[in-house]
Amino acid sequence: MAEESKSQVPPSPGESKPAAEKPVPPAQASAPPSEKPASDKPATPPAVAKPAAPAAAGATPAAPAKPAAPAKAPVPTPVPWTSPMVEKYKKQYGSGLEAQSYLGQNYFTVDRSLIPDFLKLLRDDEQFDYCVDLTAAHYPKREKQFDVFWILYSFPRNERIRVKTQIADGESLPSSFPIWPTADWLEREVYDMFGIKFDGHPGLKRILLPDGWQGFPLRKDYGILQQDKEWVQINLGIESGQ
Amino acid sequence: MNEIKDNALPHAVAPTNLDLDTPDKPYLDSNELIINMGPQHPATHGVLRVILKLDGEKVLGTECVIGYLHRGVEKIAENRTYTMFNPYVDRMDYVAAVSNGLGYCQAVEKLLNIEAPPRANYIRVILTELNRLASHQIWLGTHALDIGAMTPLFYTFRDREEILKIFEKYCGARLTTHAFRIGGCQYELYNGFEKDVKNFLSFFPPKMDEYEALLTGNRIWIDRTKNVGMLSAKDAIALGVTGPMLRASGVKWDIRKAIPYANYKDFDFEVPIGQNGDTYDRYLVRMQEMRQSCRIIEQAVNGIPEGPIMAKVPKVIKPPVGEIYHSIEAPKGELGYFIVSDGSTQPYRVRVRPPSFVNLQALDTMVRGQLVADVVAVIGTIDIVLGEVDR
Numbered sequence: 001m002a003e004e005s006k007s008q009v010p011p012s013p014g015e016s017k018p019a020a021e022k023p024v025p026p027a028q029a030s031a032p033p034s035e036k037p038a039s040d041k042p043a044t045p046p047a048v049a050k051p052a053a054p055a056a057a058g059a060t061p062a063a064p065a066k067p068a069a070p071a072k073a074p075v076p077t078p079v080p081w082t083s084p085m086v087e088k089y090k091k092q093y094g095s096g097l098e099a100q101s102y103l104g105q106n107y108f109t110v111d112r113s114l115i116p117d118f119l120k121l122l123r124d125d126e127q128f129d130y131c132v133d134l135t136a137a138h139y140p141k142r143e144k145q146f147d148v149f150w151i152l153y154s155f156p157r158n159e160r161i162r163v164k165t166q167i168a169d170g171e172s173l174p175s176s177f178p179i180w181p182t183a184d185w186l187e188r189e190v191y192d193m194f195g196i197k198f199d200g201h202p203g204l205k206r207i208l209l210p211d212g213w214q215g216f217p218l219r220k221d222y223g224i225l226q227q228d229k230e231w232v233q234i235n236l237g238i239e240s241g242q
Numbered sequence: 243m244n245e246i247k248d249n250a251l252p253h254a255v256a257p258t259n260l261d262l263d264t265p266d267k268p269y270l271d272s273n274e275l276i277i278n279m280g281p282q283h284p285a286t287h288g289v290l291r292v293i294l295k296l297d298g299e300k301v302l303g304t305e306c307v308i309g310y311l312h313r314g315v316e317k318i319a320e321n322r323t324y325t326m327f328n329p330y331v332d333r334m335d336y337v338a339a340v341s342n343g344l345g346y347c348q349a350v351e352k353l354l355n356i357e358a359p360p361r362a363n364y365i366r367v368i369l370t371e372l373n374r375l376a377s378h379q380i381w382l383g384t385h386a387l388d389i390g391a392m393t394p395l396f397y398t399f400r401d402r403e404e405i406l407k408i409f410e411k412y413c414g415a416r417l418t419t420h421a422f423r424i425g426g427c428q429y430e431l432y433n434g435f436e437k438d439v440k441n442f443l444s445f446f447p448p449k450m451d452e453y454e455a456l457l458t459g460n461r462i463w464i465d466r467t468k469n470v471g472m473l474s475a476k477d478a479i480a481l482g483v484t485g486p487m488l489r490a491s492g493v494k495w496d497i498r499k500a501i502p503y504a505n506y507k508d509f510d511f512e513v514p515i516g517q518n519g520d521t522y523d524r525y526l527v528r529m530q531e532m533r534q535s536c537r538i539i540e541q542a543v544n545g546i547p548e549g550p551i552m553a554k555v556p557k558v559i560k561p562p563v564g565e566i567y568h569s570i571e572a573p574k575g576e577l578g579y580f581i582v583s584d585g586s587t588q589p590y591r592v593r594v595r596p597p598s599f600v601n602l603q604a605l606d607t608m609v610r611g612q613l614v615a616d617v618v619a620v621i622g623t624i625d626i627v628l629g630e631v632d633r
Contacts, residue, residue: 075562076355076562076564078564102564102565102566103352103353103355103564103566105566105567129480130479130482131482132482132567132569132576132578132595133567133578133580133593133595135593135595137582137590137591138591149565149580151567151578151580151595155479155493155495158500158501160501160567162565162567180480180482181480181481181482182480182481182482182600182603184603185600185603186600193316206309207308207309208308208309208312208632208633209309209312210309217314217317218316218317218591220320222317224314224317224318224320224321
């Protein structure tokens with residue numbers, strides 16, 4: 001709950017920088033109390049959701065001010081990533097593709113419509129033959145609620161990149177299973193935790209949670225103590241799992 | 243046996259077509275039989291359930307059912323501060339807790355754009371490699387036990403005790419050590435640490451010879467592991483298999499060499515590889531890896547520099563907005579942490595890329611066409627820890 005009220009924005013270059021330059025004394029005072037509600041959170045679920053939200057909201061503007069005190073390392077920001085490969089695909093896809101680098105890690109942000117083709121090109125033409133991981137993150141306040149990430153590695157090039165795309169709730173993605181068979185379980189886990197469907201997956205069903213479970217736990221609107229009460233009562237024969 | 247190699251990849255599709263819901267089909271008069279193995283089965287190393295489709299003794303297909311140990315670690319992370327989440331990662335791969343902690347601490351350090359001081363890196367490398375030995379010892383003992391050799395279990399557990407004693411003296415815990423902190427190490431080395439480690443280094447290699455004397459040339463061991471659970475290099479890469487399993491298939495890839503972290507590039511060690519990608523090769527690769535780990539520890543313990551063990555880390559950890567992926571070579575394969583920060587004290591999203599989870603996916607490819615008894619050998623050779631598979 002508390003997280004929702006915080007930043008929904010994907011990392012953007014100019015944002016936290018200017019704030020970091022002005023040291024605000026009250027910020028120091030407000031930062032430690034914001035720690036408290038966070039640590040109390042698991043203890044009392046219903047009471048926490050409310051007090052935590054304002055505290056966290058109060059901490060957010062103060063957040064960039066804190067590192068201003070040592071004022072040594074500048075806040076790292078994504079910088080454009082240039083390489084022959086990037087140039088090639090920029091020419092091909094134009095504005096549908098963005099290439100950036102954050103703390104030395106390179107990633108593409110691509111339009112959803114490019115998804116199966118671009119990934120296939122990466123494997124076939126650029127030798128990204130190993131799909132390290134496939135995962136997602138939920139931003140409920142955004143219009144396109146989900147970021148989906150592919151972490152790819154190339155054995156011949158010894159290079160690791162990420163591909164990132166945004167999709168709306170209810171929208172599905174083409175499965176990467178035909179490209180990397182390892183995506184089988186990884187996509188099942190993303191479906192299990194976020195409810196994102198992958199078209200063309202050979203057997204998209206829950207993997208960690210039981211088949212009949214309702215709800216997708218890693219969405220931000222799913223509370224940490226929330227559970228499928230009905231499932232628990234029917235299948236475990238107890239009132240609640242807590 | 244060759245049929246596995248040729249059409250291994252399309253098989254990954256098949257588990258979902260097992261036709262488990264056909265009660266009207268009288269299977270007694272057919273040759274096919276569906277049986278259930280686990281979740282409470284000693285050879286599944288915890289709570290793994292495997293549904294086997296058999297034709298007599300021959301395996302036609304498998305389906306893994308996992309999630310019995312799911313604790314929602316990634317959800318917990320979103321509700322804890324960065325520091326508070328640190329002990330939780332030890333509970334994933336609980337036989338290699340130090341590696342988990344190293345991966346997580348380094349990922350957060352990367353997000354904060356800081357680096358642990360050299361002394362801390364040396365301590366980290368020594369403890370992580372000791373933990374790799376402990377993890378491989380558990381693998382060897384239980385794997386051999388599954389196949390029917392009981393003695394190695396007692397040998398490995400006896401010798402693993404010496405490693406756990408060092409952990410206990412260093413940080414007070416034996417298994418879930420929480421040895422590292424974001425920015426370095428919390429504890430300075432205790433008096434006599436170097437001596438303990440050196441004693442261990444002279445004590446351990448003869449013990450490894452003992453293990454090898456029991457198994458490497460053993461007729462029964464060879465019969466049970468040679469040409470069992472074959473995995474070609476092509477399939478291994480396509481299935482995302484990492485760690486000793488990938489190397490046994492002949493791919494010389496180790497993150498400690500390919501993308502060095504901590505200070506592994508300071509040490510001289512080799513990456514052992516296999517040729518056939520069978521269970522016996524995976525055994526040999528892990529055994530050689532243990533000897534290489536001893537080499538690393540020996541170099542590290544003789545060169546621990548003086549200096550601080552903690553980098554300058556802010557009291558309240560608030561990484562700037564951004565995403566980071568960092569992975570290390572855990573005993574079981576590539577262990578990665580993908581962290582999204584929204585600039586607050588709590589991570590916005592933590593994704594753990596567990597090696598066991600991805601490696602376990604290869605089980606079906608490896609056991610098709612083999613015998614039921616081989617399934618046990620293959621589960622052992624994958625070296626899974628269900629705490630990490632299910633998280």
